[in-house]
Amino acid sequence: MSGVYLTRTNQKLNFTRIHLDALKDAQDSTGWSKHALIESYNESVLFHMVSAYSSLLREIAEQYSFEADKISKLSQLVAQMEDQGLEAPEVSELQLLHNNPQSWLHHLLASYKACWRAEDHQQSAAQAESVSEIHVMQINPDHAEDADIILEYQSWFAEFKLLVERLRAGMQEW
Numbered sequence: 001m002s003g004v005y006l007t008r009t010n011q012k013l014n015f016t017r018i019h020l021d022a023l024k025d026a027q028d029s030t031g032w033s034k035h036a037l038i039e040s041y042n043e044s045v046l047f048h049m050v051s052a053y054s055s056l057l058r059e060i061a062e063q064y065s066f067e068a069d070k071i072s073k074l075s076q077l078v079a080q081m082e083d084q085g086l087e088a089p090e091v092s093e094l095q096l097l098h099n100n101p102q103s104w105l106h107h108l109l110a111s112y113k114a115c116w117r118a119e120d121h122q123q124s125a126a127q128a129e130s131v132s133e134i135h136v137m138q139i140n141p142d143h144a145e146d147a148d149i150i151l152e153y154q155s156w157f158a159e160f161k162l163l164v165e166r167l168r169a170g171m172q173e174w
Helices: 004-028 034-063 074-083 089-099 104-121 146-173
Strands: none
Touching (some): 034 089
16 A cells, blocks of 8 residues: 555544644633634644545545546546446445435535635624624534534544545455
8 A cells, every 4th residue: 555645644634633632622721712722623623634535535546546646526536436447345435425414424524615615604794793803703603512513523533534444454455
């Protein structure tokens, strides 16, 4: 198994773990910046997990001797597989997770996309209740769900690590 994308996937998983730990610490904080830290780490956890997923796609592409640098989405990996007339159990499993609205991967990717859509939900300046000069859109404004979000992220992270181990074991056999 090649080392470039395997190493990158492992690195991004480690970054996810570090940011999850920091998110838990922020949750326990009593400092004035607690909520800003929580929002920041929420997004950074999602970023690193999605980056690890993207790297995993490249890792799989590399294993099958595809141009891994041209892969950033599952659909691109599927297209390369179809062009070569190949089927891979790793890709099939990812497709099932990706397309199942109840799966952790589907929720992870949807949550990550929501980070980019936050500006669509902002109130106009006239409607804003905040008198702050800088109005930051918060997805979880009262932070009532912070503990649940952390548990969900931890669950996704555990599922993701199991997936990586399982897929790598299968690719070693190939």
